[in-house]
Amino acid sequence: MVASVASNGGGSWHAVDKWRELPPCPLRLNSVRRGFQVEMLSGADMLIRSLQEEDVDYIFGYPGGAALHIYDAVFKQNRIQHVLVRHEQAATHMADGYARSTGRPGVVLVTSGPGATNAITGIATAYMDSIPMVIISGQVPSHLIGTDSFQETDMVGVSRPIVKHSFLLRSATEIPEVVKKAFYIATSGRPGPVVIDVPKDITNPTDLHEFVYPEELVMRSYSPSSRGHSGQIRKAADILLRAERPMIYSGGGVVQGNGSPQLRKLAQMMNAPVTNTLMGLGAYPATDRQFVGMLGMHGTYEANMAMHNCDVLLAVGARFDDRITNTVSKFCPNATIIHVDIDPASISKTVTADVPIVGPVISVLDDLNAILETGLEGRSAEVNSALAAWWEQIAGWRQQDSLKVDLGDGSLIKPQQVIQSVYRATGGDAFVTSDVGQHQMFAALYYKFDEPRRWINSGGLGTMGFGLPAAMGVKIAHPDATVACITGEGSIQMNIQELSTCGQYGLPIKIINVNNRSLGMVKQWKDMQYEGRHSHSYMDSLPDFVKLVESYGHVGFKVTSPEELDHVMDEVFSLTNKLVFLDVWVDPEEHVYPMLVSPNGSLRDMWLGKGVRT
């Protein structure tokens, strides 16, 4: 039995065999209190029961010594499915993909020490993008904490800067309340990851405790905003009604806060142009005429120009990230800024808001829409004609056609064509995950997302290796949906071991490997800022990806010529029950444009092509 445990196993084994003395059923009714029977459970069973109470259906994890009691409790029930990954980082990204695509918290279970530290990158990824996640980490027994014992890491300490909150359990009796709090904190307000560190002795199968799951929580120190300030909302409406060059800048908060319908209504009533951030794609439909494309470092010409020239900026669920603002002092120089966000600390952090509104996107925009609905009837003729002129100006910027693809001599596949081909083959209706780099920007720009939660990428942390496990989490949550992972040969190799997990659980996702034989985004910067000195930015010894995926039992294709691309792509997506890996060899010299000029540039300072500047 011991030998079958993988590398993160270990720990003390004497306690593990005690389960044999227990009846197989985790539920024992042997205590009567106040006239009714109380369940007596071990800490491990209490933990799993608590997860059941939170309606958890999947746990993504990897066992090891300190988590063995918990894993035994997982084994003895069948309401929650456990997905065994090949590396804990992938477990966190799978839970993340599950959470982003459903809006429900992802749940991760790992062991102490290396299990916990391997999860860190995925926790940081979720933290940066405000994704609800609960991470349960095994910990060495309480009496060994602080003694540098085997597989001991101070998980609460290591994860502190990258979690919304964390708990170190001190007794089994606090398990129900802590789990309840963890899920509430992870999912409410600005969502985020919450760690529960569980010392092994607390999950001991022979120590039984009364299990009562709390129905309500009292937390005097945590009460996220539930409504925006009505005076501020009225002020915002007045400014919006007088806006001659309005602009709506919407971010990941609209996706996470499920505020897409409210945003669409507001934009359409106002007849205002809308841009989405990388995290906000899909919150406003990309195929709508009012959508001007993504903004920021690789935003479209029209989105960045409209931002720079607007007179009123309505920012919703966005945080004025450095990849959006370029030089802060030159950002939207003539705009009155209204900023709606659930997190007060996001407001006026980098760019000072003229009208801050703290609250959930749905309620704030509902309140705002109610005022605008009546106010718009009286919008002055002056404002209306200014608005018409604004749209004409935007139409002029659109003429630039900043996403036009130069096909060169047509002998090489351009990476943009790959995304266009995926878009065509999936009818624009797939869940698309991505890794990080050029392919991510191409996917964001060329796949037109019309619905929220369809575009799944690591925007804040920029985590290579995110795409494949995230796609797996999405597929588990949406087994009937088409799920594509757009990746590159650099990123995919950071979690490629999960092809094995895909085989075990039968996850027929489609992996589109935009293969340029180099770390494309790094290479692009080396081309542009380091006179082409490609320091360690190419891949010299790539695997034969087709053979590699075949060895895992999947289907692999390789395509190198533009003529074959669409045909092969159709075949990839026609194999609905197979994991298909498409290795597309693309032009290695391609750059992502537009690109903001930095440092010291504003949003209107862009590279539009190699050597072509605004």
Add this chain to the structure above:
Amino acid sequence: MKRIISVLIENEPGALSRVVGLFAQRNYNIESLTVAATDDATLSRMTITTLASDNQIEQITKQLNKLIEVVKLVDLTEGEHVARELMLIKLRATGAQRAEVKRTSDIFRGQIVDVSNTAYTVLLTGTSEKLDAFLQAIADATVLEVVRSGVSGLSRGEKVLTM
């Protein structure tokens, strides 16, 4: 500008490390920090002094408020307040210095709380500026050891920071 922030925080293990970690992680400065349980044993009260601009202090208070364990906080420097610090200072006290140290200590209303053949330990409370002034005044004496408590403070008048 120097700011004094008072924080009511759940009296739980790890809560202090979150506050200190936040300051380090976000590159904020801590001049001094005091913390102890209040009359309500479930709550601790912290006093943090920091050097920060108006924008920075807004971010610091917002980020502190985001910590789940932080119940309430106030920037004391926004209004009238009293703030005091305690200092223990051990000085070489031999020969003529013995009388001089005693005299200076009396002027500052300090108390000599420990005496040996060669040293005095002086206890002094007051504003941070007063403690600084004492250190300057006894510059000629040999200072063996200094410990300062950091600032504790309250708002003046009726204003209170409680649950």
